[in-house]
Amino acid sequence: MNEPRAALELDDIQRGVLSPRPTPYAATYLVFRIDDRTHGRELMRRASATVTSAGDSVSPLGETWVSVAVTRHGLEALGVPRSSLETFAWEFRQGMAARAGALGDDGESSPEHWEVPLGTPDVHVVLTAVAPDPEQLAAALDRARLAYDRLAGVTEVWRQDCYALPTETEHFGYRDGVSHPAVEGSGIAGSNRSEAPLKAGEFVLGYQDELGGTRTPQPEALGRNGSYAVFRKLHQDVAAFRRYLRQAATGPEDEELLAAKIMGRWRSGAPLALSPQHDDPALGADPGRRNTFLYAREDPVGFITPGGCHIRRANPRDAPVAGEVRLHRMIRRGAVYGPPLPADVLEDDGADRGLMFAFIGAHPGRQFEFVQSQWMNDSVFFGSAGAKDPVVGSHDGSDGFTVPRRPVRRRLPPLPRFVVTRGGEYCFLPGLRALRWLGDLRD
Template sequence: MAPSDTPLELEDIQSGVLRPRPSPYAATYIALRIDEPRAGRELIRRLGPVVTSAAAPQRPGRDTWVSVALSFEGLKALGVPQASLESFAWEFRQGMAARATALADVGESAPERWEKPLGTSDVHLVLVGVAPDEARLEAAVGRGREAFADLAGVTPVWRQDCRAPPDHKEPFGFRDGISHPAIEGSGIPGTNPDDPPLRAGELVLGYVDELGGVGPPPQPDILGRNGTYVVFRKLHQRVAEFRRYLRSNASGPADEELLAAKMMGRWRSGAPLALCPLHDDPELGADDARNNAFLYKADDAIGYKTPPGSHCRRANPRDAAVAGVVRLHRMIRRGTAYGPLLPDGVLDDDGADRGLMFAFVGAHLKRQFEFVQSEWINGGEFLGLGEAKDPVVGASGDGVYSIPRRPVPRRMRGLSQFVVTRGGEYCFMPGLRALRWLSELESGQR
């Protein structure tokens, strides 16, 4: 069978790779350190039955699952042979902290200021639990905890609880989790009917990608096939500072909302400026069949509706002038809020830690996550914006944001850094057969 005709082996792919998250949902990230290889391999064996495949049949509870991902240091701690370790992507082998400059994790976001143990060699395995509510999440995560409760050579080192409320609002107040590409062979539709499905190799290793080839997966084949790379990032959001900036640069409440929308590319309801540029439309924002059904270039090349430098247009330029390469940089993003929301109208920081746990899923760390982060979010050359950075999540607070407007653009100055990286890790999410292989390394399969 030709590679392009190979169907996705859903029964071997972790459900957390392909499956859309429920609405609403709660999530938990638990990081573990493996102190003894034998204990680590036993942990993988025990977690095998806890992890659900993407082929799981429709049934009650299907919206609850646990996923397992390993850092490069975690693979080393399990005793994966050196030849296999060297077959992983270079960026993954380096780890997120070592990639700080490329990711613009500098200054307040620099690894030395991260929440420990994030960014250190102590993060080996990450358990991710997802469920429609806290009760079902705790039950699912409890099964995962049972797997390491009596293993002396495995130590839990970090945990972050998150939630996505029914309105899907993140701490800045915008509806999140709207745009998702379709993946060939997954059976899961995308959210933009004008966006053809991505080739499966953009998301899962071992399949044809948008370049028409099959990127070399980690070796042996049983280890790399049906796996994917996952990026976890804890992003602290300065909500009070964001609100103060809007207040000090707007002429009134309505202008505050317009300015916020022009910076994000969507109104807080989720309604895109591309479809309603003059006022919010909460009904449109809540309509999953319409709130992502748009392009830019046909009637908004200059950006009078959606500024080219806005967050949403940077993160996914769609049919912009760089359309020929946009599909090479598409990825699945999942963001889940953590911490207490700052009450509406409050302009003073209460000292609470709040923000997003960001997750990227894709087969190409360099040309997907790292490219978008460095070239589209923290650079502007691709749209003729010079060195201008993303006005919402950009790494620097010393830039100018230009909003196209007749007769002259509206220029916003004195942007603060509204989002600060608190830590993260590059991980590999193996297929289910690979998990078994890892658990049996002592059995002569090395």
């Protein structure tokens, strides 16, 4: 086992691993296939000069950066030896399509319905550019293009443009990106002042994690200071979500209350835990207050924030659940794609809209997959049976949602599937030195 070092080597970690995205922002995902190993390695060499490090806090590019990630098939295409590949997390080696059963990607969300080439061996390299506005994003993409320009053996096979609004809301109308953990040694504060920073090894490979161990793919020159990234394109059926709330509610005020009970927050971002009776937009807009709360003392059984609501499933905080919560914390990023459905429209207009979801962490199995399978698509962890996350769960119309209350709980109608997976992949985010290592590989 590698001995952990005291401080994060920020100059070798891609900025996209630890840095929160700007607000608002625009982003683009580009997927490439490597057809020529020599050209793929040249892409890695060039990318090492394009990617901004987490230690570059005074970059002239400001809040604009590019991240480069590689899939298992990409590492194979670059010529990484099998003995090295076998030291990576097995979920990463299998790929997202092979993990569909565990992730709840069935029915409409099953891999045979995914956008081509997502979920296939043709996804090798994922380049993500992030900037505060479309103009700066275009400039970032121009700089990133230098990494693959005139490399005939590297082919762009997929692209997704996305954005975050100044309101920070996603298509269902909720403020997004509210919660993120603090990472020891990063210098970046977490959003919950009641939560102690997590060990760096939960998110960056080669450092001590919450269990006291380290995990580093080999050789160390490749694995250290890297991380795993999961990206998923999630289509949102906004019209169906609106119709469900409208039909289940007794009136406009009740509709907003139900929306809050399902999510655990009012649409403004104000949590039920801090504002249980009514929305508080000022609280929802305050990053210093809107996420600083716990459950165990004030709301152990979920009369205020239901145990089955989205945010309590995604992060049970101090509530007693199956599994140690700190072992399942994630860095989560989301970006909206597609045009908004006009307000008050209850019928689908046929446009593709949704969320580009990204997870960053060092343990894809006990972080992303555990949360997705055990907390989002099951309810054993909080003492119920069969119920799934009301917002993103893989529903089939057979189960509803229960709002705990006295003297009689409120049972909502069966839930349709509001979110459909359009594709995605497990990726490895190499450190900057590792990008150069990949570029210098020889047969």
